[in-house]
Amino acid sequence: xxxxxxxxxxxxxxxxxxxxxxxxxxxxxxxxxxxxxxxxxxxxxxxxxxxxxxxxxxxxxxxxxxxxxxxxxxxxxxxxxxxxxxxxxxxxxxxxxxxxxxxxxxxxxxxxxxxxxxxxxxxxxxxxxxxxxxxxxxxxxxxxxxxxxxxxxxxxxxxxxxxxxxx
Numbered sequence: 001x002x003x004x005x006x007x008x009x010x011x012x013x014x015x016x017x018x019x020x021x022x023x024x025x026x027x028x029x030x031x032x033x034x035x036x037x038x039x040x041x042x043x044x045x046x047x048x049x050x051x052x053x054x055x056x057x058x059x060x061x062x063x064x065x066x067x068x069x070x071x072x073x074x075x076x077x078x079x080x081x082x083x084x085x086x087x088x089x090x091x092x093x094x095x096x097x098x099x100x101x102x103x104x105x106x107x108x109x110x111x112x113x114x115x116x117x118x119x120x121x122x123x124x125x126x127x128x129x130x131x132x133x134x135x136x137x138x139x140x141x142x143x144x145x146x147x148x149x150x151x152x153x154x155x156x157x158x159x160x161x162x163x164x165x166x167x
Contacts, residue, residue, distance in 0.1 A: 010050060013059065014043060020063050027113065027125050028071040038074055042067045057138060064126065064139045072118045105162075112161045116154065123147065124154050 014021070025038040046066050053062050113124055119140070126136045133144040140147070 024067045024071050042070045045070045068122045
């Protein structure tokens, strides 16, 4: 396939699956500029890794795997760089003034998810995307049993966090 056709195909795949990339960036970065940078890093890595795509798995599964690996690597680099606890972002503070309880719960859920370990964050993101156990196992390289156990523990952890806030 010539380079122009390959570029066109790649761009159409990115356009069709851009939600995957943006959801992962949103889950791993709070700052808008950092989100944009992560999206660019993910797209660049997808382009570089395109030749390694194995058609035995779904394209979206492969994209999730690459995107999550880039996001986790970025998160770890940032964590090492900033060993201090980051100040609370304006978006988290802003939700306090909101009168809509559903909006507050959504912000709380986003905050609680952002505080999870990177693997747990990736797992709950896939769960919320309604990926099945087999797909999650393939993306994260874990067994389906391990996936089910971890999801159950994460859900319980999030329920406990919500109950502490609501009491």
